[in-house]
Amino acid sequence: MARWEPNAPERLERAALALFTEQGYDATTVVQISERAGLTKSTFFRHFADKREVLSGRQGLLAERFGSAIRDAPAAATPAACLAAALESAAPGFTPDRHDLAVQRLAIVAAHSKLRERELLKLAGLATAVADALQAHGTEETTARLAAEIGVLAFTLTISRWAAPENEQPYTEIARTTLADLCARAATLDA
Amino acid sequence: MARWEPNAPERLERAALALFTEQGYDATTVVQISERAGLTKSTFFRHFADKREVLSGRQGLLAERFGSAIRDAPAAATPAACLAAALESAAPGFTPDRHDLAVQRLAIVAAHSKLRERELLKLAGLATAVADALQAHGTEETTARLAAEIGVLAFTLTISRWAAPENEQPYTEIARTTLADLCARAATLDA
Numbered sequence: 330m331a332r333w334e335p336n337a338p339e340r341l342e343r344a345a346l347a348l349f350t351e352q353g354y355d356a357t358t359v360v361q362i363s364e365r366a367g368l369t370k371s372t373f374f375r376h377f378a379d380k381r382e383v384l385s386g387r388q389g390l391l392a393e394r395f396g397s398a399i400r401d402a403p404a405a406a407t408p409a410a411c412l413a414a415a416l417e418s419a420a421p422g423f424t425p426d427r428h429d430l431a432v433q434r435l436a437i438v439a440a441h442s443k444l445r446e447r448e449l450l451k452l453a454g455l456a457t458a459v460a461d462a463l464q465a466h467g468t469e470e471t472t473a474r475l476a477a478e479i480g481v482l483a484f485t486l487t488i489s490r491w492a493a494p495e496n497e498q499p500y501t502e503i504a505r506t507t508l509a510d511l512c513a514r515a516a517t518l519d520a
Numbered sequence: 521m522a523r524w525e526p527n528a529p530e531r532l533e534r535a536a537l538a539l540f541t542e543q544g545y546d547a548t549t550v551v552q553i554s555e556r557a558g559l560t561k562s563t564f565f566r567h568f569a570d571k572r573e574v575l576s577g578r579q580g581l582l583a584e585r586f587g588s589a590i591r592d593a594p595a596a597a598t599p600a601a602c603l604a605a606a607l608e609s610a611a612p613g614f615t616p617d618r619h620d621l622a623v624q625r626l627a628i629v630a631a632h633s634k635l636r637e638r639e640l641l642k643l644a645g646l647a648t649a650v651a652d653a654l655q656a657h658g659t660e661e662t663t664a665r666l667a668a669e670i671g672v673l674a675f676t677l678t679i680s681r682w683a684a685p686e687n688e689q690p691y692t693e694i695a696r697t698t699l700a701d702l703c704a705r706a707a708t709l710d711a
Contacts, residue, residue: 518706
C-alpha cells in the first residue's frame with residue numbers, strides 16, 4: 330500500500346539532480362534515484378512519469394501560475410504589469426535553498442540536445458499560456474503574443490542570472506529589473 | 521546513374537503537399553511522392569532525408585538567408601532595420617505561385633503535433649541564428665535576443681497573413697507592415 334512520504338517530490342528531485350551531476354543523465358535509472366532519496370520506485374512513479382519529467386515537471390506548474398497571475402491582475406494593469414505579476418508568481422520555485430538545484434538543472438539540460446529540445450517546447454507552451462491569459466485579461470491578440478514572447482525571454486534571462494553560481498540577488502528583484510530592462514530596450518529597436 | 525532533373529525539389533514538394541492534403545501525412549510514402557512527381561526514389565533522397573524534411577527543409581535555408589541579410593546590412597542599420605532586411609531576404613520563397621503550397625503546408629503542420637513540435641524547434645533555431653547575426657552586426661547581446669524574438673514573431677505572423685486563402689497582398693508588403701506594427705506595439709507595453 331502507498332504510504333505518505335513527506336516532501337517526496339523535492340527529495341526525488343534532489344536525488345535525481347545529484348545523480349545526473351555525478352554520473353550523467355543517461356547512466357542514471359529511476360531505481361537509483363528512488364534509492365538515493367530513500368523512497369520506493371512506486372513512490373517515484375506517483376510523482377513523475379519518468380526521469381526526464383523530474384527536470385521538466387515544474388514547467389507545467391509554471392504555465393498555470395503565470396496564467397492565474399495574469400488573469401487575476403487588476404483590470405487596469407498594462408501588459409507589462411501583467412508580465413511582472415506572472416514572473417513574480419514563480420518566486421516560490423526560486424528560493425535560496427533551491428539555488429543549487431537550479432545550477433545543476435541548467436548544466437544538465439545544456440549538455441543534452443534532447444533535453445534542450447524539450448525545454449524549448451516547454452517554453453513555447455509557456456508563451457502560448459501567457460498569450461492566452463493576456464487575451465483573457467483584455468489584451469488584443471497580436472500585442473498579447475508579442476508581450477508573451479518578451480515575458481518568456483524575461484523569465485529565461487532571469488533564471489540564468491539568478492542561477493549564476495556567484496549570484497546572491499533574490500529572484501523577484503532580478504525578475505523585476507530584467508523585465509523593465511527588456512521593455513525599455515523594446516521601445517528603442519528602431520533607434 | 522543519377523540524372524539531372526530540372527526543378528526536382530519543387531516538383532517533389534508539390535507532389536508531397538498534394539498527397540499529404542489528399543490522403544493524409546501519415547498515409548503518404550516517399551515512393552508515392554516520387555511517383556507523383558515523375559521522379560525516382562533515389563532522386564527524392566538526393567534532396568530530402570525523409571518526407572518530414574519536405575515540410576521543414578526550407579527552414580535551414582531561411583536561417584542562412586536571415587543571417588546573411590543581417591550581417592550584410594549597413595553598419596548604421598538599427599536592429600529593426602536589420603530585421604526588415606532579414607524578412608525581405610525570404611521573399612523568394614513566398615511568391616504568388618507558391619501561395620497554394622503555403623496554404624497546404626500550414627494546414628498539414630497544424631494537424632500534426634509532431635510536425636508542430638518540429639516547427640517550433642526550427643523557429644527557435646531561427647531566433648538563435650538571428651540573435652547571433654545581430655550580435656555579429658554590433659547589437660548588444662540582450663537587445664539581439666529580444667529583437668530576434670520579435671523578428672521571428674513578425675515572420676510567423678507574416679506567413680500566416682500571407683498564406684490566408686483570401687490574401688492578395690505581396691509578402692514583402694505584409695512583412696514590412698507587420699514588423700513596423702510589432703515594433704510600435706513593443707514600445708507601448710507599459711502604457
